[in-house]
Amino acid sequence: MVWHVDLYFLANCGMDYVLLWATAGLTGRRRPWWRLGLGAAAGGSYALLVFLPGTGALLGVAGRVAASIGMLLVAFYPLPRAALWRLAASFYGVSFAVAGAMLGVAALAGRLRLPLPWYLTAAGLAVAVLGCSFLARRLERRDRIAGLVSVEVVLEGKCVRLRGLVDTAHRLVDPLSRRPVVVAELPALVSLFPPAMARFLRRGDESAPPPGDAWTVRLRVIPFASLGQPRGMLLAFRPDALRCGGVEQEALVAVSPVRLSPEGRYQALLPTCLAGELPAA
Secondary structure (H helix, E strand, C coil), rough: CCCHHHHHHHHHHHHHHHHHHHHHHHHHCCCCHHHHHHHHHHHHHHHHHCEEEEEEEHHHHHHHHEEEEHHHHHHHHHCCCHHHHHHHHHHHHHHHHHHHHHCCCCCHHHCCCCCCCHHHHHHHHHHHHHHHHHHHHHHHHHHHCCCEEEEEEEEEEEEEEEEECCCCCCCCECCCCCEEEEEEHHHHHHHCCCCCHHHHHHHHHCCCCCCCCHHHCCCCEEEEEEEEEEEEEEEEEEEEEECCCCEECCEEEECCCCCCCCCHHHHECCHHHHCCCCCCC
């Protein structure tokens, strides 16, 4: 048998991309295509170890688990540890579902022999993708009923996708523009900012000047009150675009230095005034 290394690499990248895409859809942690592509390339590179001598130990169960965790970190970082374990569980579930779909299609075709022909592999993969898409839509509907919606923040050509919770007690507005304010975790937003701005936000010092005049016009200081902290300040910025549940919104994004959900179920809090403009589930 003749192995074409380039085709083997591309096939593994394609398969890993589908697995990461399905995992992102099922967990609500959407990522741009290039992040998923980097994770898939990491998985495809690991698969090439089969052609190198002396790498048998790296291809065992422990090596495959480490490689899959590495793929998830490349595609979804930054994320809390608890969210990483949930992502890993979803990734393995999707992997088993895809493998089962491929074997099921092959059994129906009467060709249950390994390796499977390429057309049966493609047919099984298509069945798995359709199934994952259907399940993702069902989960999105369930999240909408539970008050969870997808949030997209766009800034200077970069985009992050978060899961937001509609908080009935959240009524923050900018005192100057009267725009509503979405509160989001800094770790989930940090990829939007240049390094100097990310360091400034991590310090959380409202009195220090931000790096660069362009950020001066974007930033706002939002006063707030909460249980245990009757008076506080949050730094907020004006994004280029903000979409909640696919609906364009005119709002600011306040940066929370602490995680909003210890379990990682959501990364943003939405005011009720925005929730009234979202389409019904």
